[in-house]
Amino acid sequence: MDIIFTESLTRQYGKRIGIEAMSLAVPEGSLFGFLGPNGAGKTTTIRVLLGFLRPTRGRASVFGLDCWRGSSRIKAEVGYLPGDLRLYPWMNGAEALRLFGSIRRCDLEREGCELAERFDLDLAVRVRNMSRGMRQKLGLILAMAHRPRLLVLDEPTASLDPLMQEQLRLHLRALAGAGHTIFFSSHTLSEVEQLCDRVAILREGRLVADATLDELRRRSRREVMIRWKSGAADAAREPPPFLELQKRDGENWTCLLAGPATELVRWAASQPIEDLAIGEPDLDVLFRQYYRQGRETP
Amino acid sequence: MNRGLLTKALRECWLGTLVLGVALLIVEALLAVALLRFQDLVSALGPHIPALQYALRVMLGATGTGGLSPEMIGAIAWVHPVPLALVWAHALIHCTRVPAGEVDRGTIDILLGLPVSRWRLWWAEVLVWLAAGVTVLFLGQIGNALGNLAASGGLSTDPRRLAMIFVNAFSLYFAVGGVTWLASAASDRRGRAIAVPFAFVLGSFLLAFLAPLWSPAERVAFLSLLHYYVPLAIIRDGVWPVRDLIVLLACGAALWTAGGFIFARRDLSTV
Numbered sequence: 001m002d003i004i005f006t007e008s009l010t011r012q013y014g015k016r017i018g019i020e021a022m023s024l025a026v027p028e029g030s031l032f033g034f035l036g037p038n039g040a041g042k043t044t045t046i047r048v049l050l051g052f053l054r055p056t057r058g059r060a061s062v063f064g065l066d067c068w069r070g071s072s073r074i075k076a077e078v079g080y081l082p083g084d085l086r087l088y089p090w091m092n093g094a095e096a097l098r099l100f101g102s103i104r105r106c107d108l109e110r111e112g113c114e115l116a117e118r119f120d121l122d123l124a125v126r127v128r129n130m131s132r133g134m135r136q137k138l139g140l141i142l143a144m145a146h147r148p149r150l151l152v153l154d155e156p157t158a159s160l161d162p163l164m165q166e167q168l169r170l171h172l173r174a175l176a177g178a179g180h181t182i183f184f185s186s187h188t189l190s191e192v193e194q195l196c197d198r199v200a201i202l203r204e205g206r207l208v209a210d211a212t213l214d215e216l217r218r219r220s221r222r223e224v225m226i227r228w229k230s231g232a233a234d235a236a237r238e239p240p241p242f243l244e245l246q247k248r249d250g251e252n253w254t255c256l257l258a259g260p261a262t263e264l265v266r267w268a269a270s271q272p273i274e275d276l277a278i279g280e281p282d283l284d285v286l287f288r289q290y291y292r293q294g295r296e297t298p
Numbered sequence: 299m300n301r302g303l304l305t306k307a308l309r310e311c312w313l314g315t316l317v318l319g320v321a322l323l324i325v326e327a328l329l330a331v332a333l334l335r336f337q338d339l340v341s342a343l344g345p346h347i348p349a350l351q352y353a354l355r356v357m358l359g360a361t362g363t364g365g366l367s368p369e370m371i372g373a374i375a376w377v378h379p380v381p382l383a384l385v386w387a388h389a390l391i392h393c394t395r396v397p398a399g400e401v402d403r404g405t406i407d408i409l410l411g412l413p414v415s416r417w418r419l420w421w422a423e424v425l426v427w428l429a430a431g432v433t434v435l436f437l438g439q440i441g442n443a444l445g446n447l448a449a450s451g452g453l454s455t456d457p458r459r460l461a462m463i464f465v466n467a468f469s470l471y472f473a474v475g476g477v478t479w480l481a482s483a484a485s486d487r488r489g490r491a492i493a494v495p496f497a498f499v500l501g502s503f504l505l506a507f508l509a510p511l512w513s514p515a516e517r518v519a520f521l522s523l524l525h526y527y528v529p530l531a532i533i534r535d536g537v538w539p540v541r542d543l544i545v546l547l548a549c550g551a552a553l554w555t556a557g558g559f560i561f562a563r564r565d566l567s568t569v
Binding site: 047050051052053054071072073074075076078080082084085086087088090091099100101102103104105139142143 | 567
């Protein structure tokens, strides 16, 4: 079952486009990465999904409920961490857990205290006296303490140190393992790559990719190193169409493979090649291509 | 009703309510003492200083050309600009907390991320606001009673008439709050949400002041909320000002409901 489903979802701010014609499906229990550069429309999408903003066109549903009309029912089973988190300065962590628990009509204190221990947060400190990192931890605890069916995190690792980022990753994996769905928005490929099993990529409000990481790796170009036999590099002259020559250094070529490896092997067998090395699929290259503006998407 | 939302609203407004309520208590007590001490002087000077007489009449909404009666002097405590400013300040501060204040300080995302409908949030806020308004006005009445007691009670009004003044003052507070809720619902900035109703109450005050002086203003005096606030008539006649109460309450309820619809239907997020 798809927990999140959008169809031709468009949201405009006057003439400016926030997101356009987005069709997305997030399966239950997945760790779903939502990637895009700043201003790509990630936060707009989340705000439409949570019923803060009305779609201009198209439809969006969470748990099969319309995101605008069923907003309050949806949010009973959603934990949300905003990208630009601001908390009430007068409360401390313990008060926040009591207050949010009272609004949610459930006890958040037990789970909240366990999470606070895990994330090393002192719940007695008032928000106004907290550092950014501490506020971020409290925001995460408030989003997760009711063990929501869907967790929507908008750039959650901002302000967290690497140790806490690792703790968060471990916790999110455990949640996903227990059947919870994680919608993880970020502009950093590496953290999504470490955590998520499926990724959607957004650019200028449009969805340019929606695939598993393995599929994306298959789509991404591999680096190929060719060392020609002495004097053979000149003879070869031009690379075949599936190899994009990046660098020519005497008898050494560095290329990007734009086709299947079998084709390369077949071609290489008939060439005077001394050595051939095919690198791992490089997602970074792929993502930069997606992010780049004014270019054809791969 | 969601207890958590009520707790949050109470937690955020108790201090402001207490400060303004105590300030009103002190001002009302001082006014009661001062009016008792100087009532003979004011009554004696009134006929000789037309400007003073005019100012008092405008404040009280009194008609006719007779002298200043004890009822008129007693009513000054309820129409003086300082108590009115304190009560309106409370309405302006409280009613702009949600949504304009929440959007402005960036907490609206975390608030709307909770599983409550916007109408439920609106209702929780208004219930706490009404309770806070009753508290502030009640403290004002206590201040007036204490002042009268301290100056040995020459201007004390009977409890029934005091209750009528309280209801009339609360209706005025409710109407000012209605304007403010509407401005807040339509705004993303708290400053703007305060400026609009502030301009409105200032306009109301000026209109009530100009009406006896300037006939064009007199023709539109019914547009001023103060036109329906009549403590002098209540003290003098002891009759419920039903029409005035209905106008003020209907005005407040209509504006508050319009604000609720805007709040429930508009796009909301941190800007």
